[in-house]
Amino acid sequence: MPTALITGASRGLGRAAAQALARRGWSLIVDARRADDLADAMRGLTGVVAVPGDVTDPRHRADLAAAVGRAGGLDVLVNNASQLGPSPQPLLRDYPLDELGRVYGTNVVAPLALIQLLTAPLTAAAGTIVNVSSDAAVEAYPGWGGYGSAKAALDQLTAVLAAEEPSLHCYAFDPGDMRTDMHQQAFPGEDISDRPEPETVIPALLRLIDERPPSGRYRATDLAVPAVTP
Ligand SMILES: NC(=O)c1ccc[n+]([C@@H]2O[C@H](COP(=O)([O-])OP(=O)(O)OC[C@H]3O[C@@H](n4cnc5c(N)ncnc54)[C@H](OP(=O)(O)O)[C@@H]3O)[C@@H](O)[C@H]2O)c1
16 A cells, blocks of 8 residues: 655644545554644544654654655655744734744745655655645735745745656645634634635545646646536
């Protein structure tokens, strides 16, 4: 069975992705900073190795790479863990630069650092990298300049990586709005109950992983699985 590493798997999209792949029988390596939440999220799933830690910590990333080594290879890396930054999100003219550095550290530097550590096993498997992006990478929403520019950097990093590593499948995946903690943080005090659950995005993510279209940027809506009509 294939092996995937999914960062940020204790809730939201990462948890939904981990649950879907584990149910398929995949071997998984997962992380999140809070060990208890991660253990709760993975309870009842088989073939899951939980490695709690912070993706911005080089020692934790080395632990993840060691877990990949013990698993004997890696087919799919999902760089999902992400940081929104301050909430409410400040305008760029007021954006605290130390916070901006942390947003870039989590959303840009850590994904690339993991890719660098895992290029060898991914290449050996002709594997897939899914960097989870956002519409804020391509739309200029006021207040979204920190997070959005970090996701734009992640998109470009993905595109250049695809040009440099033709044996890999490299995707920036824009899931669209989802009812998660991060989304609530982006819209503090707002009722977000009309946003779709992260599980609704999983068929599109699985289609990307299964069908492996040409490397590029994909929105979940581009990959929506048509409803089966009787
Ligand atoms: N929700 C949306 O509407 C939306 C829209 C577009 C794109 N996205 C993207 O979709 C992805 C998933 O977002 P989500 O809404 O599911 O987020 P979420 O509910 O806030 O979950 C984030 C997950 O990442 C973990 N995490 C955060 N920082 C981490 C770090 N430094 N190291 C390790 N794990 C970390 C969190 O656990 P701990 O806190 O315990 O570490 C949690 O498991 C992100 O890349 C996000 O940018 C979301």
